Each structure stands twice: as structure tokens, then as C-alpha cells.
Amino acid sequence: MTDTHEVTVRSVHQMTPTVKQFVLESDGHRFDFAPGQHTHVRFDRAESPAEDDAESGDDEVVRPYTSTATPGTERITLAIKRYPDGTASTWMHEREPGDTVEIEELGGNLYLRDLDADAAFVATGTGATPMIAMAKQYVREGTGRAHFFFGEKDEEHVFYRETLDQLAADYPDFEVTYVLSEADDDWEGPEGHVQDHLDDYLDDLGSWDFYVCGVPQMVVETQDYLAEQGVSDSRVYVEGWEGDEVSDDSEE
Template identity: 55%
Template sequence: MTLSVTVADVHRMTPDVKQFRLVADDHGFEFDPGQHTAVHFEADGEEQSRPYTAINAPGTNQLVLAIKRYDDGTGSVYMHDRTPGDEIEIDPVEGNLHLRDPDRDALFVATGTGITPLYPMVRQYASEGTGRGKLIFGERDQEHLIFRESLDQLRAGTDAVSVEYVLSDAADDAAWNGKTGHVQDHLLETFEELDDLERVDCYVCGVPEMVVETRDLLEDAGADEDRIFTEGWEADAAAED
């Protein structure tokens, strides 16, 4: 069963990412940070849907989605054409990515828009976690780092969570003095910092190949495979490429 919501406002976050605030009449959204809804739309004469993560806190009549536009992406193109006042149909909020145990150490690994479910989870961990949390976030360049200002404020205001950025296209960026390459290149040093991976909950989201490779690296380094959490479809997607 879908729910009708109204686009209240639209805000550009990066050159290719927009934030949409959706409001429902007489409906409160209850969910775990990190879970997603699905937007329904018509394309090529067929009903389709695409999942997008709610990045706001639960318990209100609103959902906030951060959506990257892909030129060949039917769902993202549809959403980027929405304007305030438009009505759209969405599914209830659900999904496999949510914080399991705030009393365990936590590692969050994201690339690109894979940050959208992990961002609210990191905020929740910073508020409720009793262990150590670390986010490694990979992007092309500084301009495309979604939530950077919020994440910088979060890590400046707490010792509970550390945040590291890894840029894959920063060779000519004289203003960048952080890590470069891919997030997988820097995982081994992170594992050493975390000491005992068996005591760490690992949350991974991003392009399928990164998710699959990161899971393998985690398991090889001693992480409990039952404490590595992803959306669950990445292995099949990576095998198709």
C-alpha cells in the first residue's frame, strides 16, 4: 500500500544531488535511521519504483530524501524534475540498514550516495553509542561530498565518532591534504585502529563492487560475518557487471 506525499521544498546539496522534503497529511513516519522508502513513478508506460533513504529523524509527518541525478537513471531523473507542490506515491519506510547495537564499536564505510543511509546512522551513534564509531566516506572530489558540513560539525562536537574522507579524483586538488584513492585502500590501517574486529559492527553501503570487496576484506581481517550489515543485494549486482 502506497502513501501520497507532497513535495514541500527542494534544496540543491551538490552539483548532482538534491534534497527533497516530503510531507504527508495525517501520517507519522516511524522507522529506524538508515532505512528507506521507495518512490513510485511511471516510465516507458510502466509503473516503476526506486529506493531512497530517509535522512531525517523519525517521528514526524515528513521524510527528507537526498537523491543523486543520473542521466540514465529513470527514478533520479523523475525526482529531479519534481517541484514544490507536486504529489508523489511512496512506500512505507523499511530496510536492512539500521543501527543494531549502540553499545558495540561501529565501523561505517560508504562511497557516493551510499552515505545516505549511513549518515543518519552515524548521527544516531554519536548520540546513543557507548563505544567507538568511525566513518570512512569515499567520493570523487570535495565538491561532491554530501553532508560534509554536518559531518565536520559532528566530529568536532564529539569524541564518540571519527570521520575520514577519501577522494578518488584529488590528484590536482592542491587544497586537499587528506586521503586519496579508494576506501578499500585504507581499510587495513582502520582495522588496526579498531583492535578487535570481532567486537565491531560493520555497516557498508555504496557501489556493489566496493561493498563486496569490503565485506571480503573485513572477513579476512577477522570481522564476524554476521555483524557485517549491507542492503543485501550487492553481490548479485556485482556479479551482473
């Protein structure tokens, strides 16, 4: 039986037009986990105004979300994008300070493996949430170089940009690159798919560890591209379910 905890919503912050940040606090439980790992939010389907036909027969909704805060305190922080028909994201976006939420202990496959290796974080959308936590850890404890690649459709939807830019300003061995797929005429940075720009910024791809999270198609394409470039599978880390999503041609 998975351990669960009842946490209280302490604050809610609108980060972008579609993403809210939630600070959740337990009553005495300290969250110990590796930065990059995720929890699961659980609630009764009857509480949600949205419908998900694929799971309409289930009484309970369970969805994974990653803490962008570092471990060791009674608080975790979740950045959640609301999808028009998203059962869990709609329910979470209606939470207010003082509300309670049931969550599981944190776990998962995304966490830093080697703090002495150069690390590339490749993310799209809210797939950046585990990368934020890992980047914070890397600049404190890592001994190599780190490069954060963040793909979004436009500047308005890039969240945690101030945090990333501050890390880049404070740590000479940390760089960040934003790649926009629907950039306006004023954008001077790279455009298109984030995975298409790795070779533009990284020398000797095979010497880097890659942590990849985001839209399943991007994750799979990044894995395929890195394999073609001779990067060992043992240096590419993902959650592990993305290939099934692409094979099933399904969407979350």
C-alpha cells in the first residue's frame, strides 16, 4: 500500500496563462526525495467537473506531478498546467489556499546520477519541473557543466524563467537555452523543436548525461537522435513510459 499524506495548500501563484504554482505543506511530515522525483495527487472523480472518458469507470483519479522545490522540509511545490479537458489539472487549478490535497510519497526515475558528469536537461512545457529541481541541486553540488534546454511555444508560456536566468547569472558553468516553436518577430533565439538544437550548443554529445522530460514524442525523438549520435543509452535518463504513449498514439 502506497503511503499517502494529507497536505494543505499554502499558496497559489499564476505563473503563465495556463500554469499555476501550488505550495503544499504537510503537518509534521518531512519530504525526503531526490530532486526530480514526483508525487501523485489523488482525489475522487466525483469532485472534478471535467470528464476523462478513458478512465470514466474509475472512482479515483491519480496523476503524477513533480516538485520543483528541494527536499528536506515539510513543503513541496508543484507547477501544474491546466488542460481544457484535463480531469486532474482542472481539479487542481480550482484549489485555493487552505484546501487539503492527498498526495503520495515521491519517487520516480528522474534524478541526478553523476554529479561529476556534464549534465544536459532537455524539457518541453511542464516537463521542465523535474529539471528545475535537478538544476538547483546541480549548481550546488555538481562539478561539471550544465545546460538547460527549455522548449515552449512562445515566451509568454515559459515558466520559472527568472529562476533559470538567475542560475545562469550566478553560476558560470550553467547555461540555459530557450527554444520557441511559435516565436514572434522579436524573438532572436532558436526556433522549432528543442531536440533539434542540442548539437548547436553542446560539444562532444557522448560526454554528457542527458535528462529528458516533456511531450512523449519529443522524449522519444531525443532518445533516437542521441542514439544516432553515438550517445550511450546509459547516459540518457527519462521516466520510461513515453515510448508506450507514442506507440499507442494517445494523449494525456
